[in-house]
Amino acid sequence: MKKKLVAVLAGLCLILAAVLVGCGGNGGNASNDTGDTGADVAAVDTEKTEIVIGGVRSQSGPLAIFDQTAFGPIYRMWADEINADGGLYVEEYGKKLPIRLVIYDDKSDVQTMTRLYEQLCLEEKVDLLLPPVSTAALFAAAPIAQKYGYLLMSAEGGATSLKEYIAQCPNFFSVLSFSETQVPALVEYCKENNIGSAYIVYIEDLHGTEYYTATENAFEAAGIEIKVAKSIPLDPTSIDFNAIINEAKSSGAQLFCSYTYPDQGIPLAATAIALDYNPDIYLMGSGSSFDFIKDSLAGDSGIDPNKMVEGLTGWGAWNEKSSPGAKEFSQHFVETFGPEGDNSLGTTIYQDWWGHLCYLTVVDVIQQAIENTGTLDNAKLVEYIKNNRFNSAMGEIWFEDNMLAGECYLGNIGQWQNGIFEVVDVGERRTADPIIPKPAWPKS
Numbered sequence: 315m316k317k318k319l320v321a322v323l324a325g326l327c328l329i330l331a332a333v334l335v336g337c338g339g340n341g342g343n344a345s346n347d348t349g350d351t352g353a354d355v356a357a358v359d360t361e362k363t364e365i366v367i368g369g370v371r372s373q374s375g376p377l378a379i380f381d382q383t384a385f386g387p388i389y390r391m392w393a394d395e396i397n398a399d400g401g402l403y404v405e406e407y408g409k410k411l412p413i414r415l416v417i418y419d420d421k422s423d424v425q426t427m428t429r430l431y432e433q434l435c436l437e438e439k440v441d442l443l444l445p446p447v448s449t450a451a452l453f454a455a456a457p458i459a460q461k462y463g464y465l466l467m468s469a470e471g472g473a474t475s476l477k478e479y480i481a482q483c484p485n486f487f488s489v490l491s492f493s494e495t496q497v498p499a500l501v502e503y504c505k506e507n508n509i510g511s512a513y514i515v516y517i518e519d520l521h522g523t524e525y526y527t528a529t530e531n532a533f534e535a536a537g538i539e540i541k542v543a544k545s546i547p548l549d550p551t552s553i554d555f556n557a558i559i560n561e562a563k564s565s566g567a568q569l570f571c572s573y574t575y576p577d578q579g580i581p582l583a584a585t586a587i588a589l590d591y592n593p594d595i596y597l598m599g600s601g602s603s604f605d606f607i608k609d610s611l612a613g614d615s616g617i618d619p620n621k622m623v624e625g626l627t628g629w630g631a632w633n634e635k636s637s638p639g640a641k642e643f644s645q646h647f648v649e650t651f652g653p654e655g656d657n658s659l660g661t662t663i664y665q666d667w668w669g670h671l672c673y674l675t676v677v678d679v680i681q682q683a684i685e686n687t688g689t690l691d692n693a694k695l696v697e698y699i700k701n702n703r704f705n706s707a708m709g710e711i712w713f714e715d716n717m718l719a720g721e722c723y724l725g726n727i728g729q730w731q732n733g734i735f736e737v738v739d740v741g742e743r744r745t746a747d748p749i750i751p752k753p754a755w756p757k758s
Contacts (some may be wrong), residue, residue, distance in 0.1 A: 339396035366415040368434040369444030375422025380447045384470035385673040389661045392677040405688025427451045441690050445469045449520040458487040465692045467676045475685035489716045493528040499726035501536045502740040507750045511539045513562040516573035525573040541565040550577045555585040569592040576601030587755045594751040602628025603668035605613045612711040620733035630668035631728025631737045635745045639707035644720040678706045
């Protein structure tokens with residue numbers, strides 16, 4: 315299995331080869347890409363009328379769901395609210411500046427993303443950058459941002475396997491919890507509930523191999539047997555979901571782990587329902603923390619969507635009981651997008667009980683850094699973020715080695731109970747006791 319991880323990383327390295335030279339750069343102002351090291355600094359443009367924030371994010375293809383429902387709604391909501399207030403005050407310009415978003419579609423292709431990211435930095439010369447979608451794309455973008463002196467804060471992605479590489483790009487910051495905090499929490503959760511065996515299915519990309527490798531090592535150390543580990547392609551049309559669920563069923567494993575994206579995870583869960591596969595813990599990866607999972611699994615069965623997901627476990631986690639800031643944000647999200655999740659563009663937006671608070675920290679931190687430094691100079695913003703703490707819906711947050719400190723997260727393991735994604739981590743952040751074994755899937 316480790317050979318698959320090496321293969322995935324090798325493929326990514328080929329894509330990054332042209333830009334890796336940029337890592338370890340001086341992290342200068344993004345508007346200065348000439349390489350001039352002279353002491354004279356150009357006068358501030360007092361005629362500046364806007365803050366241009368550029369991004370290359372999947373608007374089409376299999377990863378488009380993330381910009382539609384994950385970080386996308388958060389940064390758009392933030393920009394709209396800043397502009398409704400007249401803009402973001404930047405002291406060096408002595409005025410509020412409205413935000414203009416420039417978003418390009420990479421069609422869920424990493425090579426397209428890297429080309430368009432270079433365009434944003436070299437030709438558009440935007441003031442700030444937004445991160446791309448997915449783990450692989452995120453880390454392909456990091457050296458580009460470093461090369462041209464831009465701050466880059468992650469959103470939908472993260473991987474411990476690339477931490478050493480990311481350390482070479484000091485302008486990059488990671489905000490989303492991932493295997494580094496979640497897998498240890500899962501081990502503790504299994505120990506507490508006497509779970510001694512697992513079946514693992516994972517997708518053949520950085521997300522899947524990262525989670526599987528971390529779990530393989532942690533479970534071995536904890537004495538948890540992995541009955542079967544199966545890798546699957548990203549393309550759901552190439553997957554035999556029936557065969558996977560039947561094999562998992564035959565294995566007798568107490569824990570089923572699906573390290574997948576929604577395109578694979580939802581059909582897997584639907585197949586588990588159809589074949590009446592119901593292990594003690596069914597852990598679904600990305601997608602399980604979104605409210606949309608209820609309707610996705612209930613379909614037109616007539617079953618109460620809340621009952622359909624009762625006991626389903628996933629990564630995350632937080633809810634309105636986690637903190638006053640979390641409750642305030644959740645209610646504001648509903649006020650913005652409506653209780654049914656429909657916004658003015660007709661796109662269905664659902665609450666994400668894993669990522670949305672993390673994604674909110676991206677724009678919160680950038681805004682506070684600009685307001686407190688009084689500049690759009692990316693090098694100064696980077697230094698400020700490294701050395702200061704910030705207020706957020708999570709509470710006080712800070713970065714350690716450019717990664718959001720683990721203790722800042724409100725939870726790592728969530729479980730659907732009565733329509734609420736409860737935090738079930740072992741420890742004081744738990745918002746409800748876990749339900750184990752998982753209740754049987756309801757029948758129509």
